[in-house]
Amino acid sequence: xxxxxxxxxxxxxxxxxxxxxxxxxxxxxxxxxxxxxxxxxxxxxxxxxxxxxxxxxxxxxxxxxxxxxxxxxxxxxxxxxxxxxxxxxxxxxxxxxxxxxxxxxxxxxxxxxxxxxxxxxxxxxxxxxxxxxxxxxxxxxxxxxxxxxxxxxxxxxxxxxxxxxx
Amino acid sequence: xxxxxxxxxxxxxxxxxxxxxxxxxxxxxxxxxxxxxxxxxxxxxxxxxxxxxxxxxxxxxxxxxxxxxxxxxxxxxxxxxxxxxxxxxxxxxxxxxxxxxxxxxxxxxxxxxxxxxxxxxxxxxxxxxxxxxxxxxxxxxxxxxxxxxxxxxxxxxxxxxxxxxx
DNA sequence: TGAGAGAGTTGACTTAGTCAACACAGGAGG
DNA sequence: CCTCCTGTGTTGACTAAGTCAACTCTCTCA
Numbered sequence: 350x351x352x353x354x355x356x357x358x359x360x361x362x363x364x365x366x367x368x369x370x371x372x373x374x375x376x377x378x379x380x381x382x383x384x385x386x387x388x389x390x391x392x393x394x395x396x397x398x399x400x401x402x403x404x405x406x407x408x409x410x411x412x413x414x415x416x417x418x419x420x421x422x423x424x425x426x427x428x429x430x431x432x433x434x435x436x437x438x439x440x441x442x443x444x445x446x447x448x449x450x451x452x453x454x455x456x457x458x459x460x461x462x463x464x465x466x467x468x469x470x471x472x473x474x475x476x477x478x479x480x481x482x483x484x485x486x487x488x489x490x491x492x493x494x495x496x497x498x499x500x501x502x503x504x505x506x507x508x509x510x511x512x513x514x515x
Numbered sequence: 516x517x518x519x520x521x522x523x524x525x526x527x528x529x530x531x532x533x534x535x536x537x538x539x540x541x542x543x544x545x546x547x548x549x550x551x552x553x554x555x556x557x558x559x560x561x562x563x564x565x566x567x568x569x570x571x572x573x574x575x576x577x578x579x580x581x582x583x584x585x586x587x588x589x590x591x592x593x594x595x596x597x598x599x600x601x602x603x604x605x606x607x608x609x610x611x612x613x614x615x616x617x618x619x620x621x622x623x624x625x626x627x628x629x630x631x632x633x634x635x636x637x638x639x640x641x642x643x644x645x646x647x648x649x650x651x652x653x654x655x656x657x658x659x660x661x662x663x664x665x666x667x668x669x670x671x672x673x674x675x676x677x678x679x680x681x
Numbered sequence: 682t683g684a685g686a687g688a689g690t691t692g693a694c695t696t697a698g699t700c701a702a703c704a705c706a707g708g709a710g711g
Numbered sequence: 712c713c714t715c716c717t718g719t720g721t722t723g724a725c726t727a728a729g730t731c732a733a734c735t736c737t738c739t740c741a
Binding site: 350352353354356358359361362366370371386406457458461464465467468472473474475476477478479483484486487 | 531532643647
């Protein structure tokens, strides 16, 4: 148990630096990590209400409102009331926004692929397994096609429960 | 390769939320996550120069100077010039500071143990293995008693290279 | 129909973080 | 002994990030 706590904490420290480095990569571009993440979530869920983005990203209402306004001003998104309900105006990407989102997506892939590219295929497999397993163990709400199944003594194996993306 | 990239990115997203949640736990206390981390690094390295804390934590000089001044004002640390060199005044904890550091450390342990405690011992072992392996694979500079050794086809095993903390 | 809930907006504010100019001590070379 | 250079820390001035509460609007439902 103590060991587990230490391992988690060592990892926390490492990963905080890791994320900081990722964020720094956005310096000089016209988005930062938070905005990229928001754009990403919009892209994968559009049309989507600001409120659900708030809960997904854990962002304050006021702050979200301003970010969304900024995105709108830059022409990345539009907001259209759903028929018959004017309380919320779900967000959708414009052509420009979609292009940008794809572009950022590409650049993120490239960045990650740099840190992963130096690993052998075998190591990459282990990395995927490790990260996915850790995530599922730590996040009780995770639900993305995998389950953990106890298969062998002393080991928990990772099993794709629907069609695998692994 | 694509799979690895996706897995890393999914993990990044998950972990960003995870860290955000950790940070929020400090609400209402008299420190935040950044300060706790700084205190932690001081505690494990004292006496330590501000400059090395800067590089360790990736924090700006000016900002570090202010944080340190704050710590000093709160009576958590003192700064004493090393004999014969007045360029830098290494930081050491006061009694109060040490007590606080230990207290925070305890609370962090408790928090982590909550998320880990619901796991079986087997799962905990897997978590430790997963996180440690992921960290070593992603961080080429990690050097904390483990090395990765390719042992079996399709798998990289984790080996303690000195006396194990595992 | 009117109370309430939920979505979003806005102003006022606090905290975090950045940047550049500066001061100051010590080391190295003339 | 001077002077230049380097590294360490400090400070002021700023920008960006994030928080909070008050308010508006629209719809729902008793």
